[in-house]
Amino acid sequence: MKRFLFASIIVAGATGAFAQTPSIPIPPPWESVSVSGTGHSSVTPDRFSFNVGVQTVANTVDDAVSQNNKRVAAVLAALKSAGAQDKDIQTSTFNIYPQQDYQQGKLPRILGYQVTNSITVRSTKVADAGRYLGVAIAAGVNTSSGINFEVADASRGRDQGLRAAFDDAKAKAVLLAQAAGRTLGRALTINEGTFSAPPQPYPMQRAMAMEARADVPIESGTQEQTYTVSVIFELR
Numbered sequence: 001m002k003r004f005l006f007a008s009i010i011v012a013g014a015t016g017a018f019a020q021t022p023s024i025p026i027p028p029p030w031e032s033v034s035v036s037g038t039g040h041s042s043v044t045p046d047r048f049s050f051n052v053g054v055q056t057v058a059n060t061v062d063d064a065v066s067q068n069n070k071r072v073a074a075v076l077a078a079l080k081s082a083g084a085q086d087k088d089i090q091t092s093t094f095n096i097y098p099q100q101d102y103q104q105g106k107l108p109r110i111l112g113y114q115v116t117n118s119i120t121v122r123s124t125k126v127a128d129a130g131r132y133l134g135v136a137i138a139a140g141v142n143t144s145s146g147i148n149f150e151v152a153d154a155s156r157g158r159d160q161g162l163r164a165a166f167d168d169a170k171a172k173a174v175l176l177a178q179a180a181g182r183t184l185g186r187a188l189t190i191n192e193g194t195f196s197a198p199p200q201p202y203p204m205q206r207a208m209a210m211e212a213r214a215d216v217p218i219e220s221g222t223q224e225q226t227y228t229v230s231v232i233f234e235l236r
Contacts, residue, residue, distance in 0.1 A: 032188060033180075035172040036230045039164025041157030042222040045149035048129045051092060052136050053118030053143040061096060061113045068115040071140035075119070078139035082132060084121060093118040116143065124152070130218035137216070149220045161227035162192065173233045185234030193228045 054071045058064035079089060095116045100108040121132055129147065170184075177184045 031235050032232050033173050033176050033184075033235055034230070034232045035169045035176070036228060037165040037167070037169025037172065039161040039166070039168060039227045039229075040224055041161035041164070041227070042224050043151050043157045045126060045151055045220045045223050047122065047124045047152050048126055048147060048149050048220065049120060049122040050129070050133060050147035051118055051120045051145045052133070052141040053093070053116055054140055055114065055116045055143050057099065057112055057114045059112045061115075064096070064113040064115040068117050072117045072119070075136050075139040075141055078135045079121065079132060082135045083125070083128060084123065084132060088121055088123045090120045090122070091117070092120045118143070118145075126220050129220070130215040133216040133218065147218065149223065151223050151225075157225055158227070161225055162229065165192075165227040165229040166190070166231065169229055169231045170233070173231065177233075177235055180235070182235045185236045188232045188234055189230075191230040193230075 052075070054068055054075060056064050056068040056071065058067060076089060080086075093116065097114045097116075098110050099112045099114055101111050102108050121136070123129070123132070126149065129149075133147070170187075174184050
């Protein structure tokens with residue numbers, strides 16, 4: 001009998017303690033609906049970058065490097081004459097590879113050397129991308145890994161995309177609430193995530209029989225940014 005009375009006192013005390021705890025304005029899981037929404041915005045790229053290079057092959061390292069240096073210097077001079085600034089041009093790779101002849105049972109025999117010097121060009125003058133490429137190709141470029149367009153300010157289009165994502169989530173929540181015979185209340189929590197899909201690189205190759213410089217036809221297009229939100233709405 002004493003044990004039962006002691007337990008009753010503990011329960012009553014615990015109940016009083018919980019009664020003094022401030023209520024949290026979040027309904028239990030069965031009083032809310034959780035949804036996700038997606039929104040999109042399209043913005044025009046405002047900068048570009050491309051990587052081009054010069055590859056030379058000669059019997060000796062000195063000859064291969066010397067030939068490569070002259071052609072790269074011509075490419076750099078042509079780009080700067082076309083309007084590219086020093087800060088827009090950066091050496092990205094410089095490699096020397098021996099060209100070897102492999103025969104079974106024998107040591108490799110060096111036939112010559114291949115030298116590759118690649119440079120990356122970046123600029124905010126998007127309209128000049130094709131002209132810069134044409135100038136570089138005419139000056140001696142014979143390798144390239146493509147061109148990329150980017151948006152410098154990641155916040156461009158953000159407001160439009162986030163509003164669209166929230167509206168999408170809310171529309172889903174209204175539909176689910178109506179299906180359950182309820183009405184939608186306020187948004188309790190909102191979590192946001194962003195995914196940016198840049199334009200695909202534009203592959204290019206040097207025309208082997210190019211006699212005069214010609215601007216490379218380039219289209220920057222638009223960059224689509226995708227915004228996602230996860231929202232928990234109150235059900236009434």
